[in-house]
Amino acid sequence: MTKKLMLAVAALLFSMLFSNVSAQDNAKSRKIPSVDLKGLDGGKVNTSTFSNNGKPMVISFWATWCKPCIEELNAISENYIDWQKETGVKVIAISIDDAKTSARVGTFVNGKGWTYEIYGDPNGDFKRAMNVNNPPHAFLINGNGEIVWQHVGFAEGNEKELYEMIKAVAAGKPLPESK
Template identity: 55%
Template sequence: MKKLLVSALALFLSIGVFAQEAKKSVLPDNISVKTLDGKTVQTSAFNNDGKPYILSFWATWCKPCLRELNTIKEVYEEWQEETGVKIIAVSIDDARGASRVKPLVNGSGWEYEVYIDQNQDLKRAMNVVNVPHTFIINGNGEIVWQHTSFVEGSEEELIELVKKVMNGEDISESK
């Protein structure tokens, strides 16, 4: 009986270990980015009170990025009311575009949380090759989904996925 218990325990623990290994990538928490007011913050400050959030890399010169953020603007209030999701938009603009980021964000009426990653430290740490590159991060800071490129209509897929994450579904294999 005790042998059985021990074996069961060992089995349970190995499953634990196995699960540990299959763990999802987490958001790097020690990268510095700047707020639109020039304040340096660490990515450990990225959160949505335990709820999932969308992390989107963009640039002022990237047309599909602007289309994505403008399209979501139209439905953002609705999304927030329905799901409580938040969008963190990280600009990878260098010195040429960085000072245009804040006026563009406000002028476009975006209500997102926006940061500037001028040295592209976060972009490199998250293996972003091209923008737009969009991530869904769950309440534990794990990357549960990511996608590059944007076309009108894919914002609907995005919010459906966020809803699934909220319900605790595993979306790592869904498109």
């Protein structure tokens, strides 16, 4: 009887080990956490609904008071039409402006001529869920909605590296090593 039980325990242990292996495989893919954001039209949008029909997405955290963030979004904006044509990428810009400056986000975006999808995260809920320390912080999402790459800060020329990553994701290739 004891032997049978021991066998059962062994089998369970084995199955647990096995399930852990598959769990680890799953753990490698990090999905976008589910948080409610505010659209420019006032409506709530849940981040788990972000999708781009299997094509890559960039989620960029920014604020109207963050100079490098604006540099980054300007640099992408200059190339956005070409990038969209070549890879189908979609850029989603998350403003972490709070009530002090959130009212100017819409006018600011239009004033810059940006054509990104814009959402507000006025109390930093999405920022916290995505483990963002400081903006700018950009995430690259693959066609399955998994976060595959991230980068903090911006310096002129960083957009080139980002685009290399986007191209790799769009083509389903492994990400190039950051040079």
